[in-house]
Amino acid sequence: MILSTVFEAGISIQYYVILSAILFSIGVIGVLIRKNAIVLLMCIELMLNAANLLLVAFSSYFEQSDGQVFVFFIMVVAAAEATVGLSILIMAYRNIRTVDVSLFNQLKD
Amino acid sequence: MSIDLIIYLLGGLTIGSALMVIISKHPVRSVLYLILTFFLISANYIMLNAQFVAIVNIIVYAGAIMVLFLFVLMLLNLSKENEPKTSLLVKVSALISGSLLLLVLLAVFKDASFLSIENEVSNPNHGLVQNLGKLLFTKYVLPFEVSSILFIAAMVGAVLLAKRDKNIIE
Numbered sequence: 001m002i003l004s005t006v007f008e009a010g011i012s013i014q015y016y017v018i019l020s021a022i023l024f025s026i027g028v029i030g031v032l033i034r035k036n037a038i039v040l041l042m043c044i045e046l047m048l049n050a051a052n053l054l055l056v057a058f059s060s061y062f063e064q065s066d067g068q069v070f071v072f073f074i075m076v077v078a079a080a081e082a083t084v085g086l087s088i089l090i091m092a093y094r095n096i097r098t099v100d101v102s103l104f105n106q107l108k109d
Numbered sequence: 110m111s112i113d114l115i116i117y118l119l120g121g122l123t124i125g126s127a128l129m130v131i132i133s134k135h136p137v138r139s140v141l142y143l144i145l146t147f148f149l150i151s152a153n154y155i156m157l158n159a160q161f162v163a164i165v166n167i168i169v170y171a172g173a174i175m176v177l178f179l180f181v182l183m184l185l186n187l188s189k190e191n192e193p194k195t196s197l198l199v200k201v202s203a204l205i206s207g208s209l210l211l212l213v214l215l216a217v218f219k220d221a222s223f224l225s226i227e228n229e230v231s232n233p234n235h236g237l238v239q240n241l242g243k244l245l246f247t248k249y250v251l252p253f254e255v256s257s258i259l260f261i262a263a264m265v266g267a268v269l270l271a272k273r274d275k276n277i278i279e
Contacts, residue, residue, distance in 0.1 A: 006156050009112040016157075017218045019120045023127055025211035030131035032203030035193035038136055038182060042143050045174065046127055049150055052166070060157040061223070065235040065244050068162050072245070075169050076256040080263035082174050086181045087270040093185050094273075100193035 007061055016057035023050035037092075037099045041085050048078045116156060123149040136187055140178050147171045159236040 007013065027050060030043030052071045059067030093099055096106075126149060129142040147170045154163035195203075234240055245253055 005158055006112060006116055009116075011113065011116050013223050014218065015116070015120070017221075018215060019123070019153075021211060021214040021218065022124055025207050025214065026124070026127045026131060028210055029203055029207030032207060033195055033200050034131060035195055036136055036187070038178060038185075038187075039131075039139050042130060042139060042178060045143065045170070046130060046146065049147065049170070052162075053150055053153060056154050056157050056159045056162055058223070059235060060159060063232055063235050065232065065240045066248075068159055068236060068241055069244050069249050071162050072165070072241075073249075073252055073256055075165065076259065079169065079174055080259050082177060083267040084263050084270070086177060087267040090181065090184065090271050098191075098193075099185060099187065102193065 005060055005063075013057065013061045016054065020050045020054040020057070023047075023053065035100050035102055037089050037101050037104075038086075040101060041082060041089075045078060045082065048074055112156075119149060119152050119156065123153065134192060136182055136192065137179070140175060140182060143178075144171045144175045147175070157236070161236060161238045161241055 024047050027043045027047035030046065031040055034040055034043065052074055055067040055071050055074070059065065059071075089099060092104060096103065123146060126142050126146045130139050130146060133139045133142060147166060151163040151166045151171075154160075154166060232240060
């Protein structure tokens with residue numbers, strides 16, 4: 001089965017590079033402007049997905065499967081990070097009753 | 110409807126829903142917009158001939174990780190009233206620094222040329238599960254096993270951290 005790609009239809013690889021860069025920047029801005037720790041974790045997921053999109057785009061561009069295998073490993077790391085991060089958050093919420101990251105400052109004093 | 114239009118529409122929708130994730134005040138709304146973003150990214154994967162990755166993305170991200178986020182949100186019982194506020198100065202400076210990062214990335218990639226890899230046979234069925242499985246269990250079998258160790262460590266860590274018993278933590 002031969003499937004035609006979007007790159008044969010006239011879309012350049014630069015489009016996906018720019019799309020991923022924009023998504024990654026949105027994730028960075030989200031990490032900077034939000035104070036809710038759960039939303040911060042979600043913005044990190046957004047950044048990981050921007051990297052995934054770029055890997056898949058290049059995998060499709062070069063017609064090699066390797067990039068898509070790396071996407072699986074990024075998903076594994078993202079899942080592990082989300083579970084551990086959320087359980088740390090639950091523990092912090094149990095102790096200080098908030099998820100505001102600016103109040104997680106007990107190590108300071 | 111030409112394929113270009115579909116691709117550009119998908120890209121625009123993805124950016125829009127990603128923006129809604131960080132703009133929405135209510136965390137539950139952010140989670141729902143993030144699920145929408147993941148579905149749109151999966152649509153992008155399908156357009157890129159990566160069918161298996163698209164399905165896995167929906168199952169793992171939208172199905173498992175986001176449900177975990179929703180569960181934690183329900184568990185913590187957050188509302189719009191006690192959502193932490195960010196000052197305007199922080200918001201503006203974050204917007205400026207994020208936009209600068211985007212500017213630098215765009216300036217770098219604007220004129221970059223992406224040459225093909227030499228001596229590699231291209232495979233038009235690269236996104237199908239047969240090829241990915243073969244590659245995962247031959248060339249990348251060691252990272253695959255290491256990732257299972259990572260999962261066990263994460264599982265034990267999550268159970269240990271979320272346990273109510275204080276003696277373990279202290």
